[in-house]
Amino acid sequence: MIEVKNITKVYKTGDFENKVLKGISFSINEGEFVAIIGPSGSGKSTLMHILGCLDTPTTGQYFFEGKDVSRFSDDELAEIRKRKIGFVFQAFNLLPRTTVLRNVMLPLIYANVSRSKREKIAKKAIIDAGLKEKHFYRLSNQLSGGEMQRVAIARSLVNNPSIILADEPTGNLDSKTGEFVMQTFEKLNKEGRTIVLITHEKYIAENAKRKITIRDGEIIEDITNGISKSVQQIKE
Amino acid sequence: MFITDLLEESYSAIFANKTRTALTVLGIVIGISSVIVMVSLGQGATSSIETNIESMGSNLITIMPGFQRTFSQVTSGRGSAQTLTIEDAQAILTEIPFVKNVAPELSRRYQIISKGKNTNTQVIGTVASYQDIKNVVIDEGSFISDQNVLNQAKVAVLGPTTRDDLFGEGANAIGETIRINGINFKVIGITKPKGGSSFGSQDDIVYVPITTAQKILAGVNYVSTISVQIQNSKLMNQAKLEITNLLLQRHNITDPQLADFNIVSQQDIIESASSIINTMTILLAAIASISLIVGGIGIMNMMMTTVTERTREIGLRRAIGAKKSDIGLQFLTESVMLTFLGGVIGIILGILISYGITFFTNTATKTSLFSIILAFSVSFLIGVIFGYWPAQKAAKLNPIEALRYE
Structure with a gap:
């Protein structure tokens, strides 16, 4: 469903070139639960931004459902994000002092979904994300961290995305609530959602069926259900 | 994005911080109301002079004595003939x-x-x-x-x-x-x-x-x-x-x-009297509009602060699919909404003050539809002008950096 081919990302500051990604290739199929693991500075965040169509690679190709989006314009990328991608961030990024329902409905505003449909879709997503009806009209700043992250997950579901990108979703949570959030992802994966998890903590990645480890801008390991592809295979 | 959503998003953002909004809008309120009062004072004076002159009769030409011509070089004063x-x-x-x-x-x-x-x-x-x-x-x-x-x-x-x-x-x-x-x-x-x-x-x-x-x-x-x-x-x-x-x-x-005579028509008198008052009105309105500009700068200042404060929100909106133009439009709508709100309150206040002036000092005032429409469009324009730069700043934010902003 998504495929990256030999993508690189170079940041230029003056004369100094910083190669963050040095030719990464892999593909993710529908229904997969992939964890991208790497220490900070490994380039995993940059990779996630490219996968999430927030950024474009310096070279290489990125096929999203068959379309090469690596040279898309800003507005075209926004369109892909709007229709096909759901984001979950480490810091939740909810609108403060706003009800849970309004937060979850936010992506539908940009997708021009009619008002009557919005509420229905959002309420279902909130339940799907493991919250209850009593949460609908709570203000976002009155929730616990775990609840906030599940609101964010609900928000990522409303546009029925092809892929959910979660960037360190448990980073701001204690291990118990973190575990609960991970269970939510597992449940969603079982329902057929494609999930890409970015983390630097190995035990979080244990929940995923496939683990891609990157270091210094390169993939060093790609394990699916315990079976590792060799580095040579990856390069091909 | 539907226009109703745009308005609702802007509305809820503006009213999230009521004190700040009220203080910022106050600048516009003062500016607009003083322009309204100045213009209505001017127009009141003009129309009271017109009715005054017209009450002396209509289609009137007045012949008045001019210089008395004598055979000597001495000319007497005008009106002495x-x-x-x-x-x-x-x-x-x-x-x-x-x-x-x-x-x-x-x-x-x-x-x-x-x-x-x-x-x-x-x-x-x-x-x-x-x-x-x-x-x-x-x-x-x-x-x-x-x-x-x-x-x-x-x-x-x-x-x-x-x-x-x-x-x-x-x-x-x-x-x-x-x-x-x-x-x-x-x-x-x-x-x-x-x-x-x-x-x-x-x-x-x-x-x-x-x-x-x-x-x-x-x-x-x-x-x-x-x-x-x-x-x-x-x-x-x-x-x-x-x-x-x-x-x-x-x-x-x-x-x-x-x-040895002068002929003055009523129209001449009305025109010269009105032109003096018009000049005065324009002068007063110009002074009043300085306060509008100051109010506009207040709006820009608030919008700049808002954009910085809401950087992460902007990043999120971009991530869930908002285009640059959606973000720019939202912040522009917010500033126009602020100035428009200030305009409405300012017009009401201006009309009330005008009535107050007529009531307490017996000075004629006249609030015309023209000055109200003018005030509305000026407040709209101020919102666009002073909101444009902050809106551009918001639209141009890099979504990745905006999401990470602390």
Whole structure:
């Protein structure tokens, strides 16, 4: 469903070139639960931004459902994000002092979904994300961290995305609530959602069926259900 | 993004911080309301002057004496000529076809005495047609008749203020005797109050037959003004020209530059008075609009702060699919909404202040639809102008950096 081919990302500051990604290739199929693991500075965040169509690679190709989006314009990328991608961030990024329902409905505003449909879709997503009806009209700043992250997950579901990108979703949570959030992802994966998890903590990645480890801008390991592809295979 | 959503998003963002919004909007409120008040004061003054002048009669041309030409090099002051006569007035009426009516008048100030009370006021010697030309309305009794003029009758018509001064407020004065310059006059009529003060009260006045004023009171045979009423306002300029030619001919003057009279139409007076007031209004409105600019800068300042504060929110909106233009439009809508809100409150406040001024100080004010529409569009424009830069700043934020912003 998504495929990256030999993508690189170079940041230029003056004369100094910083190669963050040095030719990464892999593909993710529908229904997969992939964890991208790497220490900070490994380039995993940059990779996630490219996968999430927030950024474009310096070279290489990125096929999203068959379309090469690596040279898309800003507005075209926004369109892909709007229709096909759901984001979950480490810091939740909810609108403060706003009800849970309004937060979850936010992506539908940009997708021009009619008002009557919005509420229905959002309420279902909130339940799907493991919250209850009593949460609908709570203000976002009155929730616990775990609840906030599940609101964010609900928000990522409303546009029925092809892929959910979660960037360190448990980073701001204690291990118990973190575990609960991970269970939510597992449940969603079982329902057929494609999930890409970015983390630097190995035990979080244990929940995923496939683990891609990157270091210094390169993939060093790609394990699916315990079976590792060799580095040579990856390069091909 | 639907327009209703855009408005709702902007609305909830603005009202998230009510104190800050209120203080920022206050700048616009003060600016808009002061512009409204200034303009309505100006327009009030203009229209009160217009009604004042129009109450003196419509389609009016006034002929006034000019320089007295002498054979020496000495030129007397303007208005000193003593060459306008009742016969000139008659000639204008009979020889120029579209003249409806003429009224010569001789105006002087005299001490007037009645039963121990006295006053000093303007005495106008005139003819019967004056009543029609100058819209003089009789309250009781009658105005000067042609017969009175012919007979040099010693009769007087009093303005209500003069009546009050001489006989006490609202007293019946018809048939009473007053002494003007030591000569007895019988009061035959009282006029209705006309109001107006800008060009001398028309209520503090005494009318007598012109012949009486000339022969008995002043001992002269000229008149101080001739008022000419024209049938149609479109013929005013032509009338001015023909009257000039006729009078030049009657006064044996060949060079129009040396004319011993001046012709002023009512329109001329209204125009010159209005142009002075308009200049004043523009000046005042310009000063008031400085406060609008200051208010606009306040809006820009608040929007800049908001954009910085809401950087992460902007990042999130971009991540869930908002285009640059969506973000720019949202912040522009917010600033326009702020200034529009300020505009609405400012207009209401301005109208209230205008009413207050009229109510407490009796100064005429007039809030026109034009000034309201102007204020609305100005406040809209301020929102766009001062909101544009912050909106651009918001739109240009890099979504990745915005999401990470602490």
